Amino acid sequence: MPDKRDKHKSKYTLDRGMPGAFEGETITRRRFMTGTAHGAGAVAAASFALPALGFAFGPVFKSNTQHWEVVGTVDQFPDNNYVPVVLTLQPNIGEVGKTTVYVRKFNAEIDTDPYDKNTPYIAISSRCAHVGCPVRWVDATERFICPCHGGVYDLLGRRVGGPPVRPLDRFYTRVNGDNVEVGPRFSVNSQLRHFSPRLPGEPLDGIGQYLYPSTPGAKI
Amino acid sequence: MPKLPAPPIPAPLKAPPPRPGEGNGKTAPHEHAKHAGINVVDWVDERTSLSGAARWMMFRKVPKGTNWFYTLGSATMFAFLSQAVTGVFLAMYYRPDPAGGAYESIRYVTNEVFLGQFVRGMHKWGSSVMVVLVFLHMGRTFFFGAYKYPRELNWVIGVVLLILTMVMSFTGYLLPFDQRAYWATIVGVNINGTGPLIGPYLSDFLRGGPEFGATTLSRFYAIHMLLVPGLLAALIGAHLYLVAKLGTTAPPWTGAEKNPELREAEA
Numbered sequence: 001m002p003d004k005r006d007k008h009k010s011k012y013t014l015d016r017g018m019p020g021a022f023e024g025e026t027i028t029r030r031r032f033m034t035g036t037a038h039g040a041g042a043v044a045a046a047s048f049a050l051p052a053l054g055f056a057f058g059p060v061f062k063s064n065t066q067h068w069e070v071v072g073t074v075d076q077f078p079d080n081n082y083v084p085v086v087l088t089l090q091p092n093i094g095e096v097g098k099t100t101v102y103v104r105k106f107n108a109e110i111d112t113d114p115y116d117k118n119t120p121y122i123a124i125s126s127r128c129a130h131v132g133c134p135v136r137w138v139d140a141t142e143r144f145i146c147p148c149h150g151g152v153y154d155l156l157g158r159r160v161g162g163p164p165v166r167p168l169d170r171f172y173t174r175v176n177g178d179n180v181e182v183g184p185r186f187s188v189n190s191q192l193r194h195f196s197p198r199l200p201g202e203p204l205d206g207i208g209q210y211l212y213p214s215t216p217g218a219k220i
Numbered sequence: 221m222p223k224l225p226a227p228p229i230p231a232p233l234k235a236p237p238p239r240p241g242e243g244n245g246k247t248a249p250h251e252h253a254k255h256a257g258i259n260v261v262d263w264v265d266e267r268t269s270l271s272g273a274a275r276w277m278m279f280r281k282v283p284k285g286t287n288w289f290y291t292l293g294s295a296t297m298f299a300f301l302s303q304a305v306t307g308v309f310l311a312m313y314y315r316p317d318p319a320g321g322a323y324e325s326i327r328y329v330t331n332e333v334f335l336g337q338f339v340r341g342m343h344k345w346g347s348s349v350m351v352v353l354v355f356l357h358m359g360r361t362f363f364f365g366a367y368k369y370p371r372e373l374n375w376v377i378g379v380v381l382l383i384l385t386m387v388m389s390f391t392g393y394l395l396p397f398d399q400r401a402y403w404a405t406i407v408g409v410n411i412n413g414t415g416p417l418i419g420p421y422l423s424d425f426l427r428g429g430p431e432f433g434a435t436t437l438s439r440f441y442a443i444h445m446l447l448v449p450g451l452l453a454a455l456i457g458a459h460l461y462l463v464a465k466l467g468t469t470a471p472p473w474t475g476a477e478k479n480p481e482l483r484e485a486e487a
Binding site: 057090092093094096097131132133148198199200201202211212213214215216217218 | 318319320402403406407410411413414416417419420421423424425427432433434
């Protein structure tokens, strides 16, 4: 059938010798019907595929509004020891929506890094920066210890041992009248410079902050 | 393709031989009852032609030297069927509710449903059995060279089946929603996040949003119960079809000589 294929090379019906063709005509009845059927099929498929895709991927792009939560009064938190408080990150789902935060008052002698100057209280997240297990503050050794893989952090949340790749995350704090309020999460690198929140396991020193961009998922 | 000989009809379906003195050509009503079994089979076969396909699958030729290693694939499929059946029974009681309903439903199945502990145990240990058998089957296929032409597509389908089995293990682990399940999934999802550039977004997709919560459990349940079993069933069907169509290989130590035209040029 090489003859037929040569004739079909040209898109102009006049060149193909179709009866009734006029100069510059390209659409044939066959191509019109085929195109319409394909178009209708595409519309039908999209009408159930696009909502399904949106349903599956929608939560990835949702970002929660920042909210501040009262965790206690100003005299409940010392400046040399941590007090654990429970924060509700997501309501209505029970225990899995809550997390523990360790709060202490700002201490000018300990918190000497330039980035910490304007924070009234220091709130350290209990989410280990390795793969997310809950760390525990051990007062006797003044360390945060992670039970899963042996990560150890010092009083400021900086890593002093084990597999974590950056210090513990922190939360913004403010004082509202007599109450201490804890706000959104942020991450720090080993110099305690502030960054938008990241997931566990993502280093922030050097090239890390570009290699691991912040995602909506890390903001909680 | 050579026509396979018709196999003998199994004994329960065969019509019993006529007693001496009977069999004068006319079948009495009670003799129709004796032929009921084979009649049903004939009725279905006449309308579907299934006996041809059944003979093609069951009476195919296997090479000399086929040994017990070749049963690992069927063993894996049997483990999958066991998981599917026990999974259906567990699904009748399970509630994907993160605020305590999931844990409570599993506790109810284990402690109060008759044989609930047994069925749940079969499902839990069966998953380990299936993973072990999958790896043994993969090793057998690799070391016997059964991935070479023309079976490359079968190997690729097998790898996809391996990945789907791992996905089943990962999603199913979360469903009891106790401490171990919750933290193991947190760790697993965060390990995904450590991949550069797209890792964080992949973690978000797995978790179904910013926080590990209700969406995550529902998502994992739907994947574990609907999406992946469907894909597994379809791909196992394709895998079996290719095995029957292409035939199995002889073990490498039998020294079976393949078609000399297919042999690559020797130095």
